Amino acid sequence: MSSQAAQIIAALRRGHDELVSRLAALGPDDIVRTSGSADWTVAQTVSHLGSGAVISKASLDAALAGDANPGMDFNKEVWARWDGMTPDEQVAAFPAVNEELVGAFEALDDRALVELRIDLGFMPQPLDVAGVAGMRLTEFALHAWDVNVAFDPTATVARDAAVLLVDTIGPLLRFAGKADQVDGAVTVAVRATMPDRDLGLVIDDVVELTDLPAAAEAKIVAPTEYLVRLFSGRHAAEHTPESVKVTGSLTLDDLRRVFPGY
Template sequence: MTTLVDRVIAALRANHDTLAALVPTLTEEQLNSRSGAEEWTVAQVLSHLGSGAEISRKPIATAAGEHVEVEDNQTIWDRWNGSSPADQAAGFLKHDAAYVDLVEGLTAEQRDRQIQMGILPDPVSLLVAVAMRLNEVASHAWDARVGVDPSATVDAGSADLLIELFRGPLAFLLGFTAKADQVDQDVRLAIPGGGIVITDAVTVTDPIDDPTATFEGPAEAVIRLMTGRLRPDHAAGITITGNVTLEELRNVFPGY
C-alpha cells in the first residue's frame, strides 16, 4: 500500500528529475538571470536547494545509522555561496540526488526512527522531515524554472500533496509563515482540495461547506500564494470572490 511518506518521496523524485533534465541545458546567462525568488538568480536558487539538500540529508542519514561528517551550517553555506554559478548548479544535481536516493532507499525499520533536524526543538518523523523538504523544493524548483520559462508552474502533484500536508504534518509551519492579523474579519476561503480558514490563526482544512470567499485557480497557484509567489506578474487567470481580496491574502502570506 502506498503511504503518505511514499507519495512525498515520489514527489521529491519528480521535482529532482524535472530539474535534472533542465539544469544541464542552462547557459551561463540563464544561470545568472533573475529567478522567481526576486533577490536571487537561478544559480543562487539552485545553490539554496543544493545546500539545503546537503544539510537536511545529514540528520536523516544519521538516524539511519550512516556515519556523517560534522560540518556546521554556516560553513556549508559559505562554501556554496563562494562557488561559481556553474558549480552551484552541478552541486545541486549531486546533493539533491544524494538526498532523494537516501530517502528512497530507507528500510521500513529506518523509516520508523525519529530524526533530530536541528532547526526544530524535538525529533520528528520521517514524514515531517521529507514534507518540509518538499515544501522547500516545490517552491524553489518553480523559482528556478520560471527564471527561464515565464509560463512555469509548481509541479501539480506536489501542489495537491502540499495542500494535504498543510492540513496535517506541516500545519505547524503556518504559525511561523502566515499573518492572520492582516485581515479584519474571519475568512473561510474555498481552495482546490480544501480550505483556508483565517481567524486568530491560519489553518488549512478539509473542503469548506460554507465559505465566505472562493479562490478560483489551480492548486499550484494556492501553493504559490501560501509561499509569497502569487505576485501580479504571475497571477493571470486567478480570481478571488467574497470577503477577502487577493492583495489581503498576499499580506497574510508574505512568503519565504
C-alpha cells in the same frame, strides 16, 4: 496505495530529474538571471537547494547511525562552502549532492519509513521520514518553480508535489500568514482544482487551513498548484492563471497581503 513517505520520496525523485534536466540546458548568462525568489539568481537558488541537500543527508545519516545531529557549526560550514562557489560551480555541484539525498531516501526500507526518527537540529523533537521528506519537498518544489519561472512566466509547481504540499504547507500558515492584513475574522471556502478538493481557510488570530466550512464569507477557486504558490508568496499577477477566482468579502489582493511569502 503507497505510504505518504513513499509518495513524497517519489515526488522528490521526479522533481530532481526534471530540475537536473533543466539546469543542463542553461548557459552562463542564464544562471545569473534573477529567479522567482527576487533576492536570488538562478545559481543562488540552486546553491540553496544544494547546501540543503548536504545538510539533510547528514541529518539522515546521523539518524540511521544512531548519532546526534551534526549541529549548527556543520550547517554553517556547508553554507559557507556553497556561498563561496562561483555560479557555474554551484550549478555543477548540485546534481550529485541532491542525487545522494534522494537516493538515500529511496534506499530506506518499509520499516524505516514508519519507525525512523530524524533529528533536524532545529525542531522541538525528531520527525518521521514523511515529515522530513515533506519539508524537503516543500523547499525543493517551490525553489524549482523559482528556477523555472525565470524562463517561463507560466511555470507551475509540479502537480504530484502540489497535491502533497497542500497538507505539508498547512501548519506553516500559522507562522507565515499575516492575519492582521484583513479586518476581523474571515472564513474562506477553498475549492482546489486539478485535482478537485474542498478545504477551509480561516483568517483570525492566526491563519490556518481547516475542513470545508459550513458557511464562509469568501470563496477562492484555484488550481491546487496555485494555492501552494499563493500560500508561499509566489502569487504575482503575471504568474496567476486566469482560472483563479475570488468572490465574497475578500479579493485576491487581500489574500496576497495575507501571504507575503517566506
